[in-house]
Amino acid sequence: MPTSQSSEPGDTRITISNICSVQGFKMMRFILDRMLGRMRSWLRLFGYDTIYAEEGEEDGTLFLRAKHEGRILLSRDKALVERCRRRGVRAVQIRSLDIVGQLTEVMIHLGVDPSPKMIRCTLCNDQIKRLNKDELEALREEGYDYIPVSPPDDREFWQCTGCGQVFWEGGHWENIRKTEELLRRRYMTAERLRHKLEHWIEHSEGHLESYRKAMEEAGDLGLRDVQDDLKQAVQAMEDATGWLMSALKRLKMEDSGEG
Ligand SMILES: [Zn+2]
Ligand SMILES: [Zn+2]
Incomplete structure (x- = not known):
């Protein structure tokens, strides 16, 4: 979480349009x-x-x-x-x-x-707004001495419009970025897994077709034992396809009543 210290409640609110301006959110x-x-x-x-x-x-x-x-x-x-x-x-x-x-x-x-996104307070869920230099200076003058004096960079500060908490990119920020990267990598892995599953499902339908044909041919030849084995293979393939489809469904966006 961003570093935060307590302070007095602020009163300026940012609007919903501000929130929705975060692209693709x-x-x-x-x-x-x-x-x-x-x-x-x-x-x-x-x-x-x-x-x-x-x-x-x-x-x-x-x-x-x-x-x-x-x-x-x-x-x-x-x-x-x-x-x-x-x-x-x-x-x-x-x-x-x-x-x-x-x-x-x-x-x-x-x-x-x-x-x-830095639009919402991690403590109280209210909206946070970016503080400009004057607002920051005003807070400091009011005695909010936890705000670092003359930050070494142009670090940004936010204040919660609800509880007044002040946030900035403190020591925890690196961990936040690392977690974000880890999550993005995980998303890409899941995406690749989805593609593999889609590919296998499509493929297994082709194989299923061939197994059925082979089963019929064995039957035509009167080779009942071979036919029976191939019948098992068809069943196993159908089961496997069903499981692959179930796995794929779970990897996709949830929208049905299925868990
Ligand atoms: Zn808050
Ligand atoms: Zn294949």
Whole structure:
């Protein structure tokens, strides 16, 4: 996360059009269950409006909040995800336990873009705005001495319009960039895997055709044992194709009620 210190709440708000001006940014809103706490600040860092289940909040409340606020529910709880989908709320079951795995899942299944956007507060989810030199100077004069005096570079600063938190590209920034790169590499690997699967599925249909023909030929020759073996091969090929198609579906964007 960007470095942050507490301060007084600010009052200037940036507009939605500002948010949407981040190029190619597909706006999605999320609600997370309590088991996915680490995803919260990352999704906010990536610019997504993300809220988190309150302590002791019931599954039913999560569902209602997702429905009323148009949020996608992310949960480790398969049963909850299925209930939400049955009742028309978009929900994705997260299976990974580690944060990079979890982010990979939302990137592949929902198209989450893993680059820091600096439009949303990682702490409170409100919008943040870039501070200009005068605003920065004003904050310093007000005694916000945690803001580095005369930064060595033209580093940028942001302030949350909700909680007033000030952010800048601090020591954690390198880790953020590394995670972004890792996620992008993972996305490319998944993309290649998708292409391989598509290729194999297409290919296996051709093979299946040949196996069936061979099976018929063996039958015509009266070679029942050969025919039986080839029949097994046809069945196995059909099964394999089915599994490949299932794997491909899971690698694509989620949109159905299937988990
Ligand atoms: Zn905030
Ligand atoms: Zn082949």
